[in-house]
Amino acid sequence: MTGVSEAVTRTISLVVPFYNEGAGVTHFAGVILPVLEAIPDICWEIVCVDDGSRDDTLKRLVALADTDHRFRVLELSRNFGKEAAMSAGLDAARGDAAILIDADLQDPPELIPEMILAWRNGADVVLGHRIDRSSDSYVKRKTSGWFYSLHNRLAQVQLPENVGDFRLMDRCVVEALKQLPERQRFMKGLFAWVGFRTVTLDYTRPARAVGETKFSGLSLWNLALEGLTSFSTLPIRLWTYLGTVGAVLALAYGVYIMLRTAVMGNHVPGYASLFVAITFFGSIQIISIGMLGEYVGRIYMETKQRPLYIVRREHN
Numbered sequence: 646m647t648g649v650s651e652a653v654t655r656t657i658s659l660v661v662p663f664y665n666e667g668a669g670v671t672h673f674a675g676v677i678l679p680v681l682e683a684i685p686d687i688c689w690e691i692v693c694v695d696d697g698s699r700d701d702t703l704k705r706l707v708a709l710a711d712t713d714h715r716f717r718v719l720e721l722s723r724n725f726g727k728e729a730a731m732s733a734g735l736d737a738a739r740g741d742a743a744i745l746i747d748a749d750l751q752d753p754p755e756l757i758p759e760m761i762l763a764w765r766n767g768a769d770v771v772l773g774h775r776i777d778r779s780s781d782s783y784v785k786r787k788t789s790g791w792f793y794s795l796h797n798r799l800a801q802v803q804l805p806e807n808v809g810d811f812r813l814m815d816r817c818v819v820e821a822l823k824q825l826p827e828r829q830r831f832m833k834g835l836f837a838w839v840g841f842r843t844v845t846l847d848y849t850r851p852a853r854a855v856g857e858t859k860f861s862g863l864s865l866w867n868l869a870l871e872g873l874t875s876f877s878t879l880p881i882r883l884w885t886y887l888g889t890v891g892a893v894l895a896l897a898y899g900v901y902i903m904l905r906t907a908v909m910g911n912h913v914p915g916y917a918s919l920f921v922a923i924t925f926f927g928s929i930q931i932i933s934i935g936m937l938g939e940y941v942g943r944i945y946m947e948t949k950q951r952p953l954y955i956v957r958r959e960h961n
């Protein structure tokens with residue numbers, strides 16, 4: 646490749662969130678370092694964010710940082726979740742670009758040289774795109790597919806499908822992300838919202854080598870809800886229209902009954918339809934109140950203006 650790739654040494658920050666990954670720390674360092682060292686003209690800093698692990702992750706990370714100055718360890722005061730941990734890492738990153746990667750190395754580090762090449766050739770964002778998700782369960786793939794199609798139909802900002810957090814971002818993108826003040830952070834949405842010149846690289850995602858996934862069905866559901874409510878107000882506005890349609894129909898039915906009674910006299914039957922109508926519209930009302938609650942709850946959390954995360958200590 647020719648072009649802009651001048652032999653100037655640049656610094657890149659690898660940002661890695663760790664939550665109860667004690668068993669994987671040595672494996673991580675062992676795999677990642679040879680890959681990074683093989684890339685010419687790049688200085689590395691590896692920002693490891695310990696997201697309040699309860700096992701020996703922190704101890705192992707600090708031991709690593711003590712022997713290798715390229716490792717920096719950011720110790721959060723408790724488990725703040727992956728989205729906050731990534732924000733913490735990006736805030737601390739000092740490089741000309743930052744690469745986000747999971748500690749379990751499910752995203753292949755072998756893609757990093759290609760990412761850097763694309764970056765040197767002018768891309769601001771380089772995305773890793775999973776072409777094969779057979780390592781995820783059938784249910785996870787299906788529900789994730791539903792989420793993306795629903796989200797992209799409702800929200801103005803389109804999320805690229807099958808793209809995780811594995812990505813390279815130029816300094817200007819990192820600075821743009823830092824300007825977004827919201828506490829409820831759905832990073833995938835924020836990444837898409839800031840835009841910039843984006844290049845996509847394909848890869849296949851293998852199963853986890855060590856440990857197990859930290860995301861249960863419920864936490865993925867919450868993340869999806871976070872994504873939808875952060876980037877679209879349609880779910881809350883929908884109820885105005887549904888309510889209007891319901892009211893018009895109910896009114897028309899009322900007029901019909903009045904006319905029918907006037908023409909054909911009084912009818913006693915009708916308990917079944919009444920019962921159905923009451924319970925149906927009662928449930929709709931409860932659902933719409935719940936929908937409101939999702940937004941009101943988020944407004945409430947947002948008004949507190951609490952920091953996204955607290956750093957207990959920084960090593961290196």
Ligand code: UDP
Nearest residue numbers: 662663664696726727730747748858859860
């Ligand atoms: N993670 C984190 N905080 C959490 C949950 C997860 O920092 O509360 C990290 C975890 O250590 C890993 C990454 O986020 O580096 C992805 O987690 P995982 O592999 O469990 O997710 P999956 O690959 O199943 O989507």
Ligand code: MG
Nearest residue numbers: 747749751853
């Ligand atoms: Mg994983």
